[in-house]
Amino acid sequence: MSEPATIVIxxxxxxxxxRKLIPALFDNFRKKRLPxxxxxxxxxxxxxxxxxxxxxxxxxxxxAMGHHCEEGAWSEFASMISYCAGDLSNADDYEKLEKHLxxxxxxxxxxxxxxxxxxxxxxxxxxxxGAAGMASEDQGWRRVIIEKPFGTDLASAKALNATVHSVxxxxxxxxxxxxxxxxxxxxLLVFRFANSIYEPIWNRNYVDHVQITVGExxxxxxxxxxxxxxxxxxxxxxxxxxxxxxxxxxxxxxxFEANALRDEKVKVLNAxxxxxxDLVEDYSIISQYAGYHNEPDVPGDSTTPTYAAVRLxxxxxxxxxxxxxxxxxxxxxxxxxxxQIQFLCPPHxxxxxxxxxxxxxxxxxxxxxxxxxxxLAFQTKVPDAGMKLKPSIMDFxxxxxxxxxxxxxxxERLLLDAIHGDASLFIRxxxxxxxxxxxxxxxxxxxxxxxxxxxxxxxxxWGPVEADTFLKREGRKWINDQAPWQHExxxx
Ligand code: BG6
Numbered sequence: 001m002s003e004p005a006t007i008v009i010x011x012x013x014x015x016x017x018x019r020k021l022i023p024a025l026f027d028n029f030r031k032k033r034l035p036x037x038x039x040x041x042x043x044x045x046x047x048x049x050x051x052x053x054x055x056x057x058x059x060x061x062x063x064a065m066g067h068h069c070e071e072g073a074w075s076e077f078a079s080m081i082s083y084c085a086g087d088l089s090n091a092d093d094y095e096k097l098e099k100h101l102x103x104x105x106x107x108x109x110x111x112x113x114x115x116x117x118x119x120x121x122x123x124x125x126x127x128x129x130g131a132a133g134m135a136s137e138d139q140g141w142r143r144v145i146i147e148k149p150f151g152t153d154l155a156s157a158k159a160l161n162a163t164v165h166s167v168x169x170x171x172x173x174x175x176x177x178x179x180x181x182x183x184x185x186x187x188l189l190v191f192r193f194a195n196s197i198y199e200p201i202w203n204r205n206y207v208d209h210v211q212i213t214v215g216e217x218x219x220x221x222x223x224x225x226x227x228x229x230x231x232x233x234x235x236x237x238x239x240x241x242x243x244x245x246x247x248x249x250x251x252x253x254x255x256f257e258a259n260a261l262r263d264e265k266v267k268v269l270n271a272x273x274x275x276x277x278d279l280v281e282d283y284s285i286i287s288q289y290a291g292y293h294n295e296p297d298v299p300g301d302s303t304t305p306t307y308a309a310v311r312l313x314x315x316x317x318x319x320x321x322x323x324x325x326x327x328x329x330x331x332x333x334x335x336x337x338x339x340q341i342q343f344l345c346p347p348h349x350x351x352x353x354x355x356x357x358x359x360x361x362x363x364x365x366x367x368x369x370x371x372x373x374x375x376l377a378f379q380t381k382v383p384d385a386g387m388k389l390k391p392s393i394m395d396f397x398x399x400x401x402x403x404x405x406x407x408x409x410x411x412e413r414l415l416l417d418a419i420h421g422d423a424s425l426f427i428r429x430x431x432x433x434x435x436x437x438x439x440x441x442x443x444x445x446x447x448x449x450x451x452x453x454x455x456x457x458x459x460x461x462w463g464p465v466e467a468d469t470f471l472k473r474e475g476r477k478w479i480n481d482q483a484p485w486q487h488e489x490x491x492x
Pocket of ligand 1: 216
């Protein structure tokens with residue numbers, strides 16, 4: 001087990017701390033995964049005593065975790081938590097924080113600074129930590145977790161990286177993308193690289209195209225303050241969707257280790273053809289759900305996209321000519337995150353298709369959430385009916401094999417990895433900059449078109465008709481339902 005660690009949470013009175021971080025740390029504590037001597041220190045402006053902070057965490061953690069907080073384990077866990085009130089832009093308050101930490105930290109005590117604060121405050125917090133000598137590793141390791149969004153474009157991400165690296169070395173920096181902490185996202189690697197039969201067909205010789213969908217039924221709700229400036233391309237594509245794409249498309253790393261893994265992801269990002277800003281309409285669609293303007297804090301003339309679909313091409317030997325279609329939106333018909341590998345159709349169909357025959361070419365669906373699973377569609381012969389064909393599905397549901405109640409929240413895994421110094425599931429500097437380099441022209445291309453007319457879609461639909469037209473133009477269609485033929489009544 002690692003040496004003792006202190007997790008210092010900047011922005012401790014915020015939502016992320018109570019909804020995600022404390023519950024994740026508590027679950028790790030219950031599973032006895034935290035190093036002995038772990039301490040958690042909340043740092044925020046609101047004046048609070050240790051007990052007040054613990055009570056506040058208990059109330060909100062209870063909301064997030066149901067009954068757990070009432071168990072005896074909570075009081076033991078709570079005794080590890082303390083609070084230090086301070087302003088992260090005030091140098092004196094870092095001295096105060098250092099004293100607070102010195103009260104219980106011995107020699108060789110690691111420290112993880114978690115920046116759960118507004119992104120505009122990241123540079124300030126990092127600079128102050130540096131000025132206070134709190135990034136120095138003389139007394140044990142020092143690491144910093146930085147939340148998304150990491151910049152708003154390539155230039156701002158580069159500037160933030162420059163500030164971060166004026167204080168911390170890359171091996172001290174953990175840029176978080178919670179998608180990488182999801183069990184089923186990690187399972188993409190296991191599926192591809194702990195099995196041998198898929199690898200030979202995982203390429204342009206067998207795959208027609210790939211679809212990656214992140215559909216959300218929720219609308220923007222009370223988050224417009226952030227969301228209206230970001231829009232779906234920054235909020236979902238630059239980070240989560242490109243991360244999923246890299247795992248689907250990468251070459252096998254030689255080992256499951258931070259740099260080996262991230263080197264391969266970077267190679268994929270590097271091979272993505274940079275989208276042309278002036279041709280944005282040729283390879284992407286943006287849209288906004290009807291009623292977006294009625295959400296609190298959304299300006300009446302906002303043209304922020306809440307839906308987008310983008311085609312990306314990977315110019316390498318494995319994927320040349322295989323388009324990757326990424327789409328995501330709020331207020332859609334279904335909450336789902338799915339990767340669809342659409343295989344090529346047989347080169348020649350010797351069976352005569354008649355009215356009762358449905359032909360679907362092989363398709364592999366990796367459902368990341370919810371109802372986590374893997375599904376393979378293939379053709380079967382309808383019994384006792386001459387030579388009629390119908391697709392069938394070979395299904396694997398996580399819930400059939402595992403207790404899905406035990407699927408931990410992404411933050412649980414990621415926090416533990418950062419404590420243990422494993423950066424495999426965090427984003428490296430070059431990776432984050434390359435991801436912006438890919439998305440910047442798409443964002444700028446649409447921005448340059450001004451507010452002309454962003455198509456609308458209905459909440460509860462699968463997005464605008466323009467998205468269907470877009471894919472039809474490409475000779476393909478969106479896969480909204482894995483097995484529509486299963487709902488059809490068979491003609492007899
Ligand atoms: C966040 C985005 O990063 O991811 C949100 O800011 C989005 O807008 C969320 O709703 C989706 O995460 P998940 O885990 O619910 O798929």
